[in-house]
Amino acid sequence: MADTHALATLVQALKGLPGVGIKSAQRMAFQLLQNDRATARQLAAALQNAVEKIQHCECCHTFTEAELCDTCLDLTRDRTLLCVIETPADQSAIERTGTYRGLYFVLMGKLSPLDGIGPHDIGLAKLKKRVADGVLTEVILATNFTAEGEATAHVISEMIRQQGLKVTRLARGVPAGSELEYVDLGTIAHALVDRR
Amino acid sequence: MADTHALATLVQALKGLPGVGIKSAQRMAFQLLQNDRATARQLAAALQNAVEKIQHCECCHTFTEAELCDTCLDLTRDRTLLCVIETPADQSAIERTGTYRGLYFVLMGKLSPLDGIGPHDIGLAKLKKRVADGVLTEVILATNFTAEGEATAHVISEMIRQQGLKVTRLARGVPAGSELEYVDLGTIAHALVDRR
Numbered sequence: 001m002a003d004t005h006a007l008a009t010l011v012q013a014l015k016g017l018p019g020v021g022i023k024s025a026q027r028m029a030f031q032l033l034q035n036d037r038a039t040a041r042q043l044a045a046a047l048q049n050a051v052e053k054i055q056h057c058e059c060c061h062t063f064t065e066a067e068l069c070d071t072c073l074d075l076t077r078d079r080t081l082l083c084v085i086e087t088p089a090d091q092s093a094i095e096r097t098g099t100y101r102g103l104y105f106v107l108m109g110k111l112s113p114l115d116g117i118g119p120h121d122i123g124l125a126k127l128k129k130r131v132a133d134g135v136l137t138e139v140i141l142a143t144n145f146t147a148e149g150e151a152t153a154h155v156i157s158e159m160i161r162q163q164g165l166k167v168t169r170l171a172r173g174v175p176a177g178s179e180l181e182y183v184d185l186g187t188i189a190h191a192l193v194d195r196r
Numbered sequence: 197m198a199d200t201h202a203l204a205t206l207v208q209a210l211k212g213l214p215g216v217g218i219k220s221a222q223r224m225a226f227q228l229l230q231n232d233r234a235t236a237r238q239l240a241a242a243l244q245n246a247v248e249k250i251q252h253c254e255c256c257h258t259f260t261e262a263e264l265c266d267t268c269l270d271l272t273r274d275r276t277l278l279c280v281i282e283t284p285a286d287q288s289a290i291e292r293t294g295t296y297r298g299l300y301f302v303l304m305g306k307l308s309p310l311d312g313i314g315p316h317d318i319g320l321a322k323l324k325k326r327v328a329d330g331v332l333t334e335v336i337l338a339t340n341f342t343a344e345g346e347a348t349a350h351v352i353s354e355m356i357r358q359q360g361l362k363v364t365r366l367a368r369g370v371p372a373g374s375e376l377e378y379v380d381l382g383t384i385a386h387a388l389v390d391r392r
Binding site for chain 1: 200212213229243250260261304
């Protein structure tokens, strides 16, 4: 791109975003500076504000600006159920189904030894303390059905079973609206084993 | 995502970047807040700094922090040649070929009536003044070979021919290293007409 230091720094910083390479970063910088300085200012302010204000919920570990998040403060929810998910986006997907009224625990990641992410990084100690509140009766493991998600679910279920709680996992099976011909074999095998 | 205002604002602001949809914006916000607050702070500072410092070169219209950019200040360059391009990225592509020693004029866009981008938005008045410096002898049009780029080149060539300067366009033809079988017919037709 051009020869200015401020521009090079901006391109480098944009390249730090996940999924953004050097070409995209250049295009973003060009677009922001040429046509959209208001957006650039807004983004700068939003970043600064978010970094300053957003912390983790004391209870469920998700992002929040207060000590406790709105879900944990909601007294109408079922306090005997706890659903463990990887990210706030997963929580929002479950909420949108409208079929779950319990509480959540957001790991904010998954075990991934290859990336150096161990039990400490995903707040398992906090989860252990959380499940020992005496009100909970069931923990639903809703980590992703990937290798890391499955490993994370396994480690958590071992930990929680020791505390004498019921541990369940989201059902695996054929997705709604799909044709068997196009579903992968592993999924069909699981659906056969878990038939009811 | 979660229920914080600061987070929602950040996701919205990230969605303002070109090529970033809601899912990517959520993933970016999550990644920045969970694992990479230093990057978030750097990006905020880089944006602020760029918006404050970067302006347009008085001579060639590209991004610069000073009044004139380094290329325009370079006294070793051939001041009789002016290459007109759409973006600083195009300039950098031509510079990397190492075959051009003249000066540039960066339109910072292209004529695109459908998007409401007219002659005024791409600095044609500034270009008209620029080509009237009495030193220039040839203007090379190196806008992209897209519909908008061709239209832009046409409008500029009409404008400059009136001022009695030589106007040329980048040659169209078969790209280096390509096999004819796989080159599109329009390109082969142009290469035949422009054979030498």
